[in-house]
Amino acid sequence: MTKKISKSRKIETGSDSLVPESTSIFDTQNISLKDDNSQKMISGHESKIQTIDVQKTKAKKNSRPSASAVFSYTEAWDKIKPPLNSEILNAMSLQGFENTTPVQFATIPQILKGKDVVVEAVTGSGKTLAFAVPVVELLIKKIKKIKQPHQNVHSIIISPTRELAQQTYKVFANLISLTGFDFTVVLAIGGSANESETIEQNASLKTNGANILIGTPGRIEDLVCGRLIGNNTKSTTNQNKKKWQSSTGRRSSPIISCRELEVLIMDEADRLLDLGFEKQLNMILSMLPKQRRTGLFSATMSEALSELVRTGLRNPAKISVKVESLDGIGLDQITPSTPSQKYIVYFSTCAAVDYFYRLLSNYFKILNEKSQDSQSHNIAVASLHGQMNPKKRSLTYDTFTNLPSTQSGLLVCTDVASRGLDIPDVDCVIQWDLPSDPKVFPHRCGRTARAGRKGSALIFLNPGREETYIEFMSIRKIPMHSTFYLNADLTPFTEKNKNYPDQDIENDDLLESIRKSICSDRETYEKGLLAFVSFVRSYQKHDAHYIFSLKSIDLALVAKGFALLHLPRMPELQNINSENFKKFDFDYEKIPYSDKIREKQRLAKIAQHKSENSAEGDSNKERKNKKRKPESWSNKIDSKEKKQIRLEKKIKKRDAIARANLSADSLNSSTTPHGVPGSISNLDDINVQPSNKLDKLDLIIKEKSLGGAKSLLGMIRKQKPQRID
The missing domain is CATH 1.10.238 (Recoverin; domain 1)
Known part of the structure; x- marks a missing residue:
C-alpha cells in the first residue's frame, strides 16, 4: 500500500518554544499576513517574551491545494529595516530574487540589530540567504568603517554534513562575487583522502586568514582550537596549561584566531547534536568571544537545543514558520508523465543503498539494450550514503545536482541527503524505508517542492500495524492521504473494497527476472543478503517500536521484495512462515563475480580448499588402513x-x-x-x-x-x- 503526502502548504503560527513559558527567554513581536499578500508589522511587548511567527489566513473553500512550497508574498528587499547596502540589493536583483520570503524578512533585521536568533522554518523557505545576507552586510559595513582589507575571521558557519557545507559555500561565494567585494570565503571539511590538501589549507589560513569560514564541526574544531595530538595532561601543570588544551588531551596551536568574530551560525542545529557533535561544539564555543551574534537554523527544533539556547545565546528571538495541508481533497495522481523527471529514494541503511543502486543500474541498462528508443529509459542512477569515499561522494552529489533539465535522474540515498540540500527540480521523494527518527520525516519530504516549485512525496506502508503511522504523523501536523495502488501499466487499481490486489503477476514476474540476473553477479548476490540483514536490524531499532514491530511484519515477504535467492541464516527467521518465500533453484557456488580478477581469486581459493580437503581425506584413509589405536584428538x-x-x-x-x-x-x-x-x-x-x-x-x-x-x-x-x- 502506498501513502501520498500532500505538499500543499499553509504557514501558521508556531506555538512551541524551546524552553518552558516560566523560563522563556524570547521577546514578543508578531508578523501576520493578510489575504491580499500585503504585510503589516504589529509590535507588542507582553512581558519579556518575543516570538516572531508567520501566519497565513485560511484558504477559500473552493480552492484546490497545490503541491508548492512557501510562497514569496512578503515585501521587497529594500523594505528591510535597517536598510541593506546597494551592493546587496543589486546582487539579489541579479539572482532574480525580487521579494523576500517570510523567514528572510523576519530574520535579517534581527541579526542586523545585534539579536541572537533561533529560526525554525520549513525546507525550501530560504534559510540559507536568511543568514548569508546579514553576514555579508555586516562584513561590508565593517570594511567600509575601517577602510582597509580585513583578513581576520568575521563569521563562522557550521554545517553537519560535507554536502550542506559545500552548498552553503557556493551560496556565499556567488553572493560575494555579485557584490564586487574581495572577501575571502574558506570551505573547511574533513575526510580528505589527501593529507597534503589539509596541510596546504592550514598554511594558507595562517598566512592569509579568512573573512568567512564554512565547514563541519570536526574540521572547524581543529582550526579554532588546535588538533588533539595526545593525552599528555599529566606532564602539563594547570598553571602552564594553554587555553586551547582540553582536559582530555594536549592540542596543537590554533590555526586561526577568533578574537574579532562577530557572527556564529549553526545550520541544521538539531542535527549537529543528534550526530554527536556536542563535545566539538562546546569546545568551539569556549574559544569564541561572548560578545557575538549567534543564529540557530533548522526545519525542526529538538528539546536538546534548549540547553544550548540557555548557555550560548543572549536574549534570542525565535522565528517560526510551520506548515500544514490546507485540506485533504484534490490530490493529483502521481505518474511519470514526462521523460525528464528527478526522483530521490530513501533507505534506512548504507547496505540497502548499495544493493538497490546496483539493481536499478543493471535494470535500466538492460531496458536500454532491449528498447529501440534509448531515450525512453535514459535515467541517470546515483547513490549517496555516509560510508562512501569522500571524493566519490562529493563527485556523485555534484553530478546529480548539475544534471541538465532534459535528463531524468534517480538518487538512491540514506538520511545523509535529507537535510538542507537544495537539489534542483526534484519531482518526487519516495521513502522505501521510513526514518527511525520521526523528526527526519519532514526533512526528507522537503527535498521537493522547494522555493515555489511543485513536487510530491510518497511513502510505503505495510498493511495493518504500520498504517498507524498516518495518525502518528498527523499529531505532528504532517497529514498524509492514501493513493491508488499502481498496476504495471501505471493505471490505478480500482477494485471495490480493496486497496491492492491479492496477487500482482507483473510484479512477481519482475522479481523473478531480477533473481535470474542476480545469478550472473556474485557481488549483487552478497550485497542483497547484507542489505536484508541490515534492514531487519534497523527495523528493530526504530524509535516508534510500538508501530514498527518485527513480530507484526512478514519477513518472508520482505525477503521476496528484496529479490533474495534464499533466506540468510539469522535468529529472526527461525519461526517465520517460509511458504511466502520460494527458494530459487540454483547452485549458489557457481555464481561468478562480474569482476574477472575477483572471480579468478575466488576460483583459486575454491581449488586450494578442495586440494586441502582431498589431502586430509587421503591421510584419514591411510590411518584407517594402518589400524592404529585411536587416540584422542586433543591429547x-x-x-x-x-x-x-x-x-x-x-x-x-x-x-x-x-x-x-x-x-x-x-x-x-x-x-x-x-x-x-x-x-x-x-x-x-x-x-x-x-x-x-x-x-x-x-x-x-x-x-x-x-x-x-x-x-x-x-x-x-x-x-x-x-x-x-
Missing part, C-alpha cells in the same frame, strides 16, 4: 600426565619449605631469652604420637590430603610454637 592423555607431574613437583616443594621452616622454629624455640623451653603442645593434639617433629609434619600433610578444610600453610602456622616473653 588428553599427555595433558593429564603433565598435570600429574606438575602437581607432584608442587607438593614436594611445599614439603621442603615446610620442613625447613619447622626445623628453624624448633632451634629458635628450644630456649627462650628467659631460659624457659618453648611450648610445642599443639602438635600433641594429633592422635598418633610420632617419634620426632618431622613425622608430625608428615601427619599434618597427610591430614590435609584426606580433605582438611584449612590450607596447608595455615595448619603449619597454627602448629608453630608460641614464644614466652
Whole structure:
C-alpha cells in the first residue's frame, strides 16, 4: 500500500518554544499576513517574551491545494529595516530574487540589530540567504568603517554534513562575487583522502586568514582550537596549561584566531547534536568571544537545543514558520508523465543503498539494450550514503545536482541527503524505508517542492500495524492521504473494497527476472543478503517500536521484495512462515563475480580448499588402513600426565619449605631469652604420637590430603610454637 503526502502548504503560527513559558527567554513581536499578500508589522511587548511567527489566513473553500512550497508574498528587499547596502540589493536583483520570503524578512533585521536568533522554518523557505545576507552586510559595513582589507575571521558557519557545507559555500561565494567585494570565503571539511590538501589549507589560513569560514564541526574544531595530538595532561601543570588544551588531551596551536568574530551560525542545529557533535561544539564555543551574534537554523527544533539556547545565546528571538495541508481533497495522481523527471529514494541503511543502486543500474541498462528508443529509459542512477569515499561522494552529489533539465535522474540515498540540500527540480521523494527518527520525516519530504516549485512525496506502508503511522504523523501536523495502488501499466487499481490486489503477476514476474540476473553477479548476490540483514536490524531499532514491530511484519515477504535467492541464516527467521518465500533453484557456488580478477581469486581459493580437503581425506584413509589405536584428538592423555607431574613437583616443594621452616622454629624455640623451653603442645593434639617433629609434619600433610578444610600453610602456622616473653 502506498501513502501520498500532500505538499500543499499553509504557514501558521508556531506555538512551541524551546524552553518552558516560566523560563522563556524570547521577546514578543508578531508578523501576520493578510489575504491580499500585503504585510503589516504589529509590535507588542507582553512581558519579556518575543516570538516572531508567520501566519497565513485560511484558504477559500473552493480552492484546490497545490503541491508548492512557501510562497514569496512578503515585501521587497529594500523594505528591510535597517536598510541593506546597494551592493546587496543589486546582487539579489541579479539572482532574480525580487521579494523576500517570510523567514528572510523576519530574520535579517534581527541579526542586523545585534539579536541572537533561533529560526525554525520549513525546507525550501530560504534559510540559507536568511543568514548569508546579514553576514555579508555586516562584513561590508565593517570594511567600509575601517577602510582597509580585513583578513581576520568575521563569521563562522557550521554545517553537519560535507554536502550542506559545500552548498552553503557556493551560496556565499556567488553572493560575494555579485557584490564586487574581495572577501575571502574558506570551505573547511574533513575526510580528505589527501593529507597534503589539509596541510596546504592550514598554511594558507595562517598566512592569509579568512573573512568567512564554512565547514563541519570536526574540521572547524581543529582550526579554532588546535588538533588533539595526545593525552599528555599529566606532564602539563594547570598553571602552564594553554587555553586551547582540553582536559582530555594536549592540542596543537590554533590555526586561526577568533578574537574579532562577530557572527556564529549553526545550520541544521538539531542535527549537529543528534550526530554527536556536542563535545566539538562546546569546545568551539569556549574559544569564541561572548560578545557575538549567534543564529540557530533548522526545519525542526529538538528539546536538546534548549540547553544550548540557555548557555550560548543572549536574549534570542525565535522565528517560526510551520506548515500544514490546507485540506485533504484534490490530490493529483502521481505518474511519470514526462521523460525528464528527478526522483530521490530513501533507505534506512548504507547496505540497502548499495544493493538497490546496483539493481536499478543493471535494470535500466538492460531496458536500454532491449528498447529501440534509448531515450525512453535514459535515467541517470546515483547513490549517496555516509560510508562512501569522500571524493566519490562529493563527485556523485555534484553530478546529480548539475544534471541538465532534459535528463531524468534517480538518487538512491540514506538520511545523509535529507537535510538542507537544495537539489534542483526534484519531482518526487519516495521513502522505501521510513526514518527511525520521526523528526527526519519532514526533512526528507522537503527535498521537493522547494522555493515555489511543485513536487510530491510518497511513502510505503505495510498493511495493518504500520498504517498507524498516518495518525502518528498527523499529531505532528504532517497529514498524509492514501493513493491508488499502481498496476504495471501505471493505471490505478480500482477494485471495490480493496486497496491492492491479492496477487500482482507483473510484479512477481519482475522479481523473478531480477533473481535470474542476480545469478550472473556474485557481488549483487552478497550485497542483497547484507542489505536484508541490515534492514531487519534497523527495523528493530526504530524509535516508534510500538508501530514498527518485527513480530507484526512478514519477513518472508520482505525477503521476496528484496529479490533474495534464499533466506540468510539469522535468529529472526527461525519461526517465520517460509511458504511466502520460494527458494530459487540454483547452485549458489557457481555464481561468478562480474569482476574477472575477483572471480579468478575466488576460483583459486575454491581449488586450494578442495586440494586441502582431498589431502586430509587421503591421510584419514591411510590411518584407517594402518589400524592404529585411536587416540584422542586433543591429547588428553599427555595433558593429564603433565598435570600429574606438575602437581607432584608442587607438593614436594611445599614439603621442603615446610620442613625447613619447622626445623628453624624448633632451634629458635628450644630456649627462650628467659631460659624457659618453648611450648610445642599443639602438635600433641594429633592422635598418633610420632617419634620426632618431622613425622608430625608428615601427619599434618597427610591430614590435609584426606580433605582438611584449612590450607596447608595455615595448619603449619597454627602448629608453630608460641614464644614466652
